[in-house]
Structures are given as structure tokens and as C-alpha cells.
Amino acid sequence: MLVEELAAEGSGESDAIGVPIRVLVVHGDRLARAGLRALLDAEPDVAVAACAANADEAVALAAELRPDVTLIDLTGPCIDVVDVTQRIAADPSASTPHVLIVGASENGEEIFSSLRAGATGFLASDTEPTDLMHGIRAVAAGDAALSPGGVRRLIAELATQPEPRLAGPEQLDELTAREREVMALVAAGFTNDDIAEQLVVTRATAKTHVSRVMGKLGARHRAQVVTLAYETGLVHPRRSPGAARGVAANLAVA
DSSP, rough: OOOSSSSOOSOOSSSSTTTOOOEEOOOOOOOHHHHHHHHHHHSSEEEEEEEEEEEEHHHHHHHOOOOOOOEEETTSSSOOOHHHHHHHHHHHOOOOOOOEEEEEOOOHHHHHHHHHHSSEEEETTTOHHHHHHHHHHHHHHTOOEOHHHHHHHHHHHHTTTTOOOOOOOOHTTSSSSHHHHHHHHHHHTOOHHHHHHOOOOOTHHHHHHHHHHHHHTTTTTTHHHHHHHHHHEEEOOOOOOOOGGGGGGGGGEE
């Protein structure tokens, strides 16, 4: 499956049976918006709440409608994804915003900037419709979604950045050694099942570890755990990213 959830809690499916996931579609092209609406509305557990053609419309509609997921497609004109994401995330009256971005290419700098701005997921524009739906459901559930290629390019981009600052006590001192290990695995793109297998624990225990890490860090979603892992220096990307499933081999844990 193309979508690789980052230490996902739950299955990524809608928890409330019969209650559709409300999606705000953001795309600069009218025909593309219509196509995405038709695609999403065909799913029984997904409903398009509205469509926006530009950044201002997207921010206004997100504030008014409080969608479960804001889907931003970068392949059209008039969309600055970092600006839109930052403005949506900055709304003090909003709960945790769930922003899923679909990009024309999996550019490492673009992915990193999007996640830092508050996006919860980033998929390539050639993502299969089925995998796009998996991504929407994962993001709606509070999980992070990145395609394997996105993980590779994110690590490649991080490898070109200056050395991260040393992990500060205000950010990591509350974490136990096991929780730091879990945080590094989250940064490597491991799901809860992968973490359970790696640490030889149950999936429920792995999920608990991830939840505790997020709580202690004040992270709203797993994408923030990923960026914090690099920015604090807990993990360091090496220079030659490997395959997506072997991405952990390209991380050095501080």
C-alpha cells in the first residue's frame, strides 16, 4: 500500500459509523475541484463540505465549517501550501486542524516545510484513489500519512540541513529511554504494528508509548513528532536514504 502511516493510532478508518468525514477540497482549478468532489463523494464515509479555489477561500471556509480534513492539492495555481496551512493552524478557535497535502512532486523541502507549518500528511499527486482515501481516513483519525517516497525525500532534505541543535531538556528530558526509542521509530516512518514488532511488545503497548510521547511533547499529531525528532537532534539523517521500509537504517539516534 502506497500510504505509510507514521506510528498510526487505530486503523485510520472513520471511528463513528454512519458519520462521514467532512473534507474541504482546496484546488486552484475548477475542473480538478469537481473531479475531487466526485471522487470523494463516491465514498460512503466521506463527504465534501466545500471547495476552495485559493488561499483566502480555504482559510475562511476552514474557520467557518471546521472540516475534519482539509485536502490541499498543489498541482493547480494560486495555492501557497505553507501559507494556507499556517493560517489554518493559527486559528485559536479551531481544534487540531487536519491538513493533507497532495503535491505534484515529492520535493523534500516542500514536504518538510509543510509538516513544520502544521500539515498532517503529504502524498504524491500520482497516489492511487484508494490510497488517497486511506490517507484521508488516517488524517481524520489524527494519524500522519506520508507516502514511502515522501519519507525518503524528507530524510534526504533533512540530510542537507545544518546540524540540528542539541536536544534541549525542556523538550526531551521528560521522555524515558524507551519513549525516546519510540520517538525515533516514529521519525523513521514505523506504524504501531512495526514498533510493536521492533520492540517485541503488543500493539496496544506500542500505541500507549506513542500516545505518551505525544502527550509529553505537546504534539498534536505524529507529523509533529517526526519534525521534533530531527529538530531536537534526537535522530540525525544520514546522507544516503534507503528504501522506504528500510528507512530506519538511515537514521542515527542521538
